[in-house]
Amino acid sequence: MTKNQCSSCSWGSSHGASSSRGMVGSQMCYCGELAVLRVAKTPKNQGKHFWGCPNYKRTHYEEVGGCNFFKWHTEDxxxxxxxxxxxxxxxxxxxxxxxxxxxxxxxxxxxxxxxxV
Known part of the structure; x- marks a missing residue:
């Protein structure tokens, strides 16, 4: 696993890891929590799925939190x-x-x- 950081606050929607793929193969973030499956909303990556820390800020109004865990779903x-x-x-x-x-x-x-034989 590599640690990447998303430079955008446009995280999109999120889904619990257990609901999208089951507990088998679920990703853990660097905080030690189950990562959530999100959908990118940036123009370059519109609609792509990725795993992210459940504690990361969701809008630019929220405080930065979480561990910045990021992994494209296709890599997974x-x-x-x-x-x-x-x-x-x-x-x-x-x-x-x-x-x-x-x-x-x-x-x-x-x-x-x-x-x-």
Whole structure:
């Protein structure tokens, strides 16, 4: 996670992390709270979703607060995919190791199962 700061006060609407994606994969801000999913309203990023600190000011009239946590929602999706791919690779390696162990045991015991080469 990288710490970025948004230079605009146009944060847009926010949604609780648990309502938008469920508790699995929810983002935590630097304050240690669940980040909220917001919608950017700046001309350059109109409509893009991003995670932000729930304590950050919402209008220019409010005091600055929170930790300035910011992460584009699309970056989060990429991180999730990388994590899933890593777990799947580990699972494949463990299954291949288990298969080799079983094949060695069969060879030692002199047992050959039908359909297993």
């Amino acid at each position: 999706i990429g991180d999730e995919r990388d994590t899933t791919i890593g777990w799947q690779r580990r699972k494949i390696i463990n299954l291949e190791r288990s298969l080799l162990v079983c094949q060695k045991r069969e060879k030692i015991a002199g047992v050959v199962l039908p359909g297993v």
